Amino acid sequence: MAAGVLLPGGVLSMTSSAAERLVRSGSGDAALLYLQLLRQGGQFDAEGVRKALGWSADRISTTYTQLADLGLARKDADLSPAPAPPEPDSPPDYTSADIAREMEGPGAFPHLVRELERRLGKVLSASDLKMLYTMFDYLALPAEVILLLTTWCIEETERKYGPGRKPRMSQLKKEAFVWRRL
CATH class of the missing domain: 1.10.10 (Arc Repressor Mutant, subunit A)
Structure with missing residues (x-):
């Protein structure tokens, strides 16, 4: 043995x-x-x-x-x-002004948005941007981790539903909360 x-x-x-x-x-x-x-x-x-x-x-x-x-x-x-442990507070309701201010800034968020749009093959809606900003700001996930999570979710969605299928932002957000907890 x-x-x-x-x-x-x-x-x-x-x-x-x-x-x-x-x-x-x-x-x-x-x-x-x-x-x-x-x-x-x-x-x-x-x-x-x-x-x-x-x-x-x-x-x-x-x-x-x-x-x-x-x-x-x-x-x-x-x-x-x-x-x-106490239940974490719910994420803040980000406004369109919060998102616009972050998009105009020099940080990583605008680049993250462009890369996510490229990977998901669509322009992100205002609601999508708020969910993404929740992952970025409230969960404090680095842009690299969000991109890794996105890639993983895309692969899982394609595995389950077939090639070319992409996850919705709500699925990405849900998975981001799981990753953050873990």
Whole structure:
């Protein structure tokens, strides 16, 4: 068996006593949570566990209590998930004057508009320009990233709907929010 298969990205180790306790418990969840704790250097983070393992808060709490009962985790850990970050404000409603001012300026936006029009094969409407400016200003995506996103969306649209089909600006904007979040 290849060494890379056994040690992906690093080595995690546990004592034989810990392994024995986990095996005797018969709980796969306890073993997975213990491995996650080892990956995190022993620091318990409920939100990190939820993301890594895709578990509910209830499952995390129950399994962590199991580990604590086995003597493999601290009993005094805070099992409550971190509060959810506040929802971001909605983007501002840009006016036509905002767009016109940006188009006249020396920045990258006018060049971005021309390149997007070329790639999409159409002149962008006022509504399209507002969506593009939302990506550029509110999401603060660099012009290069917006162009990369546009290329990706064009390829996906052509793959799904056939050659020559282009995405709408609303699709680009939606994908830009996803990219920004990620």
